[in-house]
Amino acid sequence: MNYVIAGYSIVLGLLFLYTVQLIWRRRRLHRLVALAQSDAAAERRDEDGP
Amino acid sequence: MSPQSAKAQFPKAQSPKALWTTRIIGMAAVVSVAFTVWLGLWITPPDKTQGDLVRLVYLHPAVAWVALYLAFGLAAVASLLYLWPRTRSLFWDRLAAAAVEVGVVFNVCTLISGSIWGRPTWGVYWTWDARLTSTALLLILFLGYMALRRVPADPEVRAKRCAFAALFAAVDVPIVHFSVLWWKTLHQGATVLNPDLSPQIHGSMAWTLLLGFVALTLVFLWMLLVRYRIGYLQDQLGTGELDTAIRQRQAEGVVPAAGSEAPGTPVSVGSPLASVAQPVEAAPVSGVIR
Amino acid sequence: MWRDTLLMVGKDLRIEARSRVALSQVAPFGVIALVLFAFALGPDRSPMAKAAPGLFWVAVLFSSVLAIQRSVSVESVDGARDGLRLSGLDPAGVFLGKTAAVAVQLLILEAILGVGVVLLYGARMNSVWLAVVACIAGTIGLAAAGTLYGALSAGMRVRETLLPFLLLPVVAPVLLAGTRIWQSALAGGIPSQGTPWVRLLIVFDAVYLALGVVVFGPIQESA
Secondary structure: OHHHHHHHHHHHHHHHHHHHHHHHHHHHHHHHHHHHHHHHHHHHHHHHOO | OOHHHHHOOOOOOOOHHHHHHHHHHHHHHHHHHHHHHHHHHHHOOOEOOOEHHHHHHHOHHHHHHHHHHHHHHHHHHHHHHHHOHHHOOHHHHHHHHHHHHHHHHHHHHHHHHHHHHHHHHHOOOOOOOHHHHHHHHHHHHHHHHHHHHHOOOOHHHHHHHHHHHHHHHHHHHHHHHHHHHHHHHOOOOOOOOOOOOOOOOOOHHHHHHHHHHHHHHHHHHHHHHHHHHHHHHHHHHOOHHHHHHHHHHHHHOOOOOOOOOOOOOOOOOOHHHHOOOOHHHHHHHHHHHO | OHHHHHHHHHHHHHHHHHHOHHHHHHHHHHHHHHHHHHHHHOOOHHHHHHHHHHHHHHHHHHHHHHHHHHHHHOOOOOOHHHHHHHOOOOHHHHHHHHHHHHHHHHHHHHHHHHHHHHHHHOOOEOOHHHHHHHHHHHHHHHHHHHHHHHHHOOOOOOHHHHHHHHHHHHOHHHHHHHHHHHHHHEOOOOHHHHHHHHHHHHHHHHHHHHHHHHHHHHHHHHO
């Protein structure tokens, strides 16, 4: 039974860790996109400004 | 026209339908996995011959199926669709890449779960069993694809290269399968009794097995969707990501007292970067650069 | 297409004949591999003799990576690759020509290594013709798959490290089949056991030759 529990925990654990990594990567990319968009918006405001 | 906004293409926001599809699939995946674990570890009875070890059957064949057929098959088909001129679209390339990465994870799970099942069954963690060997070789082929993908290149060049690599590997898979199978069975000396990992399944065990397949397929789908999205965002940000990251660093250390020049900025890479060294002074600086 | 094939074969072999890189670098590498295997397996020759088929084919596989690298790098200088594309040569012919040139070099190497294996490991050959058939069939497959991957990685700076990683897993069946056939060809082996493996090698060759003929053109365009 120990082997079974080890098997389940490793497999599900790996899948869980990968899930976390995916969510983290997606969140980081969303942040970068938001940053890039706000910078571009700021630049566009400068173009219209002076 | 600022060179930066000319370069950066902003990714389309995910449509609410796509967002909710992903969320629902994710929730269904979690629920079905939890259910499978509950059924597999507690409710179902142990096997006559394998005892409690049979419980691994609810996970191992399912991850194997996802890794080898679903993920790899999808990657191969998507690569073909990219190569076919009429259906060429970076969508297929990104889908293939996502499928391969998720497939690698599932492949590792397959090898580990098979190895853990093998230890009490065969006495060793690894044996050159036909299936383990083929799966290991497939993992190496998958990893090769991922390594190829990391080589910096134009998106279309990279897509074509990777699609060809996937095609060459896919074509090899049946040959590898047969050669490894024959390797075991056509061997001169008789192979020692090598108990198969497939037990006879009936009743509640059969349902749990089916549930396991469904659950892990849902997990795969969710991972695929998220990984695809990640790939899409990465491609759209492209070089803009580096600029943005540098800007982020500089914005953290901004002291809004400097003049219209961009004094002492660590970045002298190119004008688009210098123009936003100090967000507060953006107007005069960008005027200077332009 | 065949005319272009002959042109390419002639060009690559002539370059080799003049520069003698394969002969002076790839072949010694194969021989060194054999010697290192001997050190690894101990002074007693019997484990070596038993492992001889496998060791031979592993040495061939590693050497083929070098041969493919060489075949790709002859065109990486002076814009030769672009010149090749502009020349109007049929890409299928280019592919077959390069494959054939690599195959010829590898076959010569295998002859040397075969002699080495017999001398150094004390392996005794029962049916030489079966071993030769294995070499020819295996080499064609190695060269075809290698040329394809070489073309794929032609433009990359990391080609040296990436090419082996990409190519070697794909040609694992050649190693399996070649070893099995040689095992059946050595003293103590049953020749008929090698026949299904010869068929496997032929399938492998056919698949990668066909693939190369069809796909080499599009690959060249994206490199």
